[in-house]
Amino acid sequence: MNKTRMAEVLAAHAEGLIGRPEAMQRLDMTAEERSRLTPLFQLAERLRQSMQPVRPSAAFVRSLGRELVDNARRQVALAKRLRRAAMIGAAALGSLVSIASVVGAIVFVVARLRARAQARALHAPTG
Amino acid sequence: MHEESDAELIARAKEDPEAFGLLYERYVGSIYNYIYYRTGNHHDAEDLTARTFYRALKHISRYVDRGAPFSAWLYRIAHNVVANWHRDTKRRQIISLDELVMGALKREDPATLTEEYEEQDMLLQAVRRLPPERQQLLILKFVEQMSNAEIAQVMGRTEGAIKSLYHRTLVALREDLISQENRREEITGRTKDE
Numbered sequence: 001m002n003k004t005r006m007a008e009v010l011a012a013h014a015e016g017l018i019g020r021p022e023a024m025q026r027l028d029m030t031a032e033e034r035s036r037l038t039p040l041f042q043l044a045e046r047l048r049q050s051m052q053p054v055r056p057s058a059a060f061v062r063s064l065g066r067e068l069v070d071n072a073r074r075q076v077a078l079a080k081r082l083r084r085a086a087m088i089g090a091a092a093l094g095s096l097v098s099i100a101s102v103v104g105a106i107v108f109v110v111a112r113l114r115a116r117a118q119a120r121a122l123h124a125p126t127g
Numbered sequence: 128m129h130e131e132s133d134a135e136l137i138a139r140a141k142e143d144p145e146a147f148g149l150l151y152e153r154y155v156g157s158i159y160n161y162i163y164y165r166t167g168n169h170h171d172a173e174d175l176t177a178r179t180f181y182r183a184l185k186h187i188s189r190y191v192d193r194g195a196p197f198s199a200w201l202y203r204i205a206h207n208v209v210a211n212w213h214r215d216t217k218r219r220q221i222i223s224l225d226e227l228v229m230g231a232l233k234r235e236d237p238a239t240l241t242e243e244y245e246e247q248d249m250l251l252q253a254v255r256r257l258p259p260e261r262q263q264l265l266i267l268k269f270v271e272q273m274s275n276a277e278i279a280q281v282m283g284r285t286e287g288a289i290k291s292l293y294h295r296t297l298v299a300l301r302e303d304l305i306s307q308e309n310r311r312e313e314i315t316g317r318t319k320d321e
Contacts, residue, residue, distance in 0.1 A: 011293055069144050
């Protein structure tokens with residue numbers, strides 16, 4: 001029996017152990033295959049018996065659930081505050097840039113006017 | 128009533144805390160079982176389950192659906208949390224009294240009780256000595272009762288790879304149990320000689 005066949009048979013057997021016998025029924029297993037795989041079948045059965053689902057205590061589930069939701073609320077509120085702060089920051093920065101550009105424009109115009117007036121004074125006919 | 132899918136809840140959880148609560152309720156049992164069978168005791172299972180969900184909450188806003196089930200993402204977080212726990216505490220072998228097992232055994236004959244419990248305990252300890260992905264496979268198969276196709280989705284492998292991994296896992300587990308049994312007999316023999 002090759003490895004692929006062995007893996008197929010064991011997988012089908014495991015499916016059967018958890019209430020899905022169809023896969024095992026589809027496999028046409030020989031007596032030789034069955035006897036060769038018996039120790040592994042038995043081991044799988046022991047695993048099935050030993051590995052039963054466990055339940056966390058109801059008190060634990062409830063209290064952790066409450067803590068997580070409270071924490072999620074704080075996280076969402078913090079994210080909102082950060083977003084708002086970022087928006088206010090961006091708006092303030094935008095306003096500063098606009099004020100700076102208006103001031104810059106005024107300074108530029110005044111400087112140009114001064115320069116023009118100086119030039120006119122230099123070239124004005126004397127006497 | 129229409130039950131929201133995981134994808135809908137995840138999208139909502141990024142803004143709505145209640146949605147994360149629903150995801151938690153849906154998966155807390157599975158994650159707890161996974162961690163319980165990896166650690167072997169309820170106390171650490173509670174602690175690490177809490178850590179897993181806190182970590183999930185922290186990163187849910189960055190969760191990207193890549194086609195794998197949401198549980199795969201949670202199991203990955205749980206796996207990392209358990210790995211860190213093993214590294215930090217070096218407590219690989221914690222022998223615990225599984226309440227369910229004890230509950231079942233208490234009803235039986237006290238003479239066979241110890242032997243049966245010992246065997247079961249040896250098996251679960253051997254399971255915990257397996258590499259993490261093999262432990263996960265056994266937990267998903269026998270505790271969560273998932274089909275091979277479902278396990279393949281959660282573990283991000285093909286169904287064929289899962290079947291082959293299951294085969295190798297059983298063989299390795301059997302070898303480990305045989306060597307443990309031999310060692311035990313050796314020790315018992317030595318004690319008798321003395």
